[in-house]
Amino acid sequence: MRDAFAMELARLAADDPRVVLLSGDIGNRLFNGFKDAFGNRFYNCGIAEQNMISLAAGMAISGLRPIAYTIAPFITARCLEQIKVDLCYHNQPVIVVGVGAGLSYANLGATHYGIDDVAMLRPLPNMTILCPGDPLEVRAALRASLQCDGPVYLR
Numbered sequence: 001m002r003d004a005f006a007m008e009l010a011r012l013a014a015d016d017p018r019v020v021l022l023s024g025d026i027g028n029r030l031f032n033g034f035k036d037a038f039g040n041r042f043y044n045c046g047i048a049e050q051n052m053i054s055l056a057a058g059m060a061i062s063g064l065r066p067i068a069y070t071i072a073p074f075i076t077a078r079c080l081e082q083i084k085v086d087l088c089y090h091n092q093p094v095i096v097v098g099v100g101a102g103l104s105y106a107n108l109g110a111t112h113y114g115i116d117d118v119a120m121l122r123p124l125p126n127m128t129i130l131c132p133g134d135p136l137e138v139r140a141a142l143r144a145s146l147q148c149d150g151p152v153y154l155r
Helices: 002-015 032-041 049-061 072-076 080-088 117-121 135-145
Strands: 019-023 042-044 065-071 095-099 128-130 152-154
Touching: 002 019, 002 032, 002 135, 019 032, 019 049, 032 042, 049 065, 049 072, 049 080, 065 072, 072 095, 072 117, 117 152, 128 135, 135 152
Parallel strands: 019 042, 019 065, 065 095, 095 152, 128 152
Antiparallel strands: none
């Protein structure tokens, strides 16, 4: 599904110059095609996920369509306040992508368990949550997310 996401993202970015990708210091090889084609639209924000969400909010306010991508518990639990205040309260069109949800990264310990991300984000105003189950759905979910006028969590 990650490969399908990366390929669809590159296709969508070719059609929409507002699409920018922010990474929480993962997916570097995964996004080589994106970086090669749109290097000035890729931002490795490092392991500063809260800052990445606030940066994405500012980009959205400026008219860009940011997509923030990192491991599910890091982009949800660590960033809940920024998602709530910067994205949801202001209804900013930022796509928050949580990869490796569930126990995908369980071998790295409890800090990497992505088991409560949907529960945390469901009560937030203006938030749309999409949970694709296969590569076709992830492509469709990404396309649909870019049509939303508010924040989206793509799990």
